[in-house]
Amino acid sequence: IVWGGALGLAPADDMIIRVEYPLGVDPFYLPSILAKKVAVGSTHVVLDIPTGRGTKVKSVVEARDIAREFMDLASMLGLRMEAVVTYGDEPIGRAVGPALEAREALETLMGRGTPDLVNKAVGLAGVLLDMIGAGGRNAALEALRSGRALRKMREIIEEQGGDPNVRPEDLPVGDKRLTVRAEEDGYVMFIDNSLVARIGRLAGAPRDKGAGVMLYVKVGDRVRRGDPLFTVYAESGARLQAVEKLLEEALPVSVGRGAAARMLLERVLPKPKTITLLER
Template structure:
């Protein structure tokens, strides 16, 4: 069937989508969410079909941005549209929905069809949901990792060993990577760090780093920075290490599930050639992982899947019951990280965690007393110097100072209405308030804690300050604050957590940041 194109101007979530007139679709024999091939001058794109009897007139086809650019279309271009067959991967997804174990070839075909956009969002959702419902054993996790590596880009660096670190996330204010990368690189090791942007948190590592330097480097630029400075901090989405994972995340996020945690992390580390990897597993009431026992089991799985892909993995079970440091939000966290690197007075936990994780990597690479070495690199200023080298290599200002970093000029300080000690901080509530204030899109938005757990508090003392770049966002954050229990102040831990007077709806906090 020949149809003339109309540009819809839709991103369509980065997917290949077309809209056909309902009568044309019926004549072609395709239903909504079916597939068609769109052909022009020998170039073919497969797209998912939606139908409309009012938006699109007969003889025309509405095309989203991805198909438009892929075929080099102009308004009114005449294209050949044909029904596309269902890919075999749909039958493999159906097998997983029945609880069957998938072989490597089946997993690979699902991932290839996902990346090539031959699967609809419904079919991808079915696959991710099946992984969540039935689980995936280590064989399947390994196969998924290998498939994601094969369908993405990889990087090869000369020298070694190549080291890396990753946090499973869940704790606000965790700017540890901004210290670990320069600490490890200052010791002479190579650390090509690709990081995520925030999905559900106030700031991802890429968001924090972008305050200091460009992070949207391509793979060749990433390699060049590592060869020059020994390390980098770039946004993983720009280097396309595992494009399938970026698609799967779009399904996981609205469903608040994360079945692909292991293969997602390990595939990206293998793609940059990592030989040694530390996985940071924050643990506690306010974290993803609640108990040390669960953390140990997760570390065991990471170690096993890592060994299968040629990566030596070690877990770091870390304290996750309150934010790391005092700053939450991209600019506030970048500012705090630079203050720690410059040995200015600040929260002890940031430097403590960073030197502990860097120390593990250094010892895995054969250095003795890694934590002491990391502490010396920090104290001597060598880590700061290395960070400035990385900032310059990535196109930032190497002379940047903490006071140069702008934060939101709309702010409100929350004060204590009683005396005692700070007993607890609700991580998910703090993160939610920060996002209402504008994080992570507004770099200057966030929260600065005045007290941490265990600190003495007098009535009227500041507990935390909310920053926003716009007054309406500050008001949104304050309105949301009214319905949340963010911190607890008292003389001792209260035994009653809360009363249940009505039938509760079971909800759990969910953090998805890779």
């Protein structure tokens, strides 16, 4: 995977994204996504459409409509595209934020990835390999398990002027941290994608590369009182304080004792006030 955001592939789109991302809006996603694919001369494209609670796409029916819009436009541009509707009811993997996600990507390529992230990555890569007649999902899984995928990533890093021997722990993350722990024994009932993303932005991501959220649990996991649920990383104390205020009103991870023991998951309080953080 090569990120083209700093290469000036679609300058107008880059300017729009700089406005859209902090606001959490994305009205031009069709041209935004396809512009860079056309700019680099792509011939085959796999479109990932995460679908579920807390994602931009709420239902499979909506996902299909979006997929057809993309495929129609891609066909006009001479691209061969396939779309895949993927599970999006909770975050895939554990990391949110540039450095944390880069750490997790390296760990996954080194064979230490979470099952859901490995499954999704191998599945998407398999679709692309199948499109070009190169073996599909099994070939992708073999590339991961054999270390070929990791070696290729290190080649890419070296070509871009980075350290090909970089380790996950070499990537610096924010030194201002807040860990939220379970307040009771039970099971993880729900993880709010949109709130996790909002916390990441409030902490400074993606502008602050070391900011973000690291999740320690998945839906269905059993936890004990005091177990860590997630840690927020920030590069400034002011941003971490803003996150603390938000967490006083809402938590992205809900823990309960199961539907049989606890039908009421929480009391709904008035909508929290919007937090605005100004920096010089």
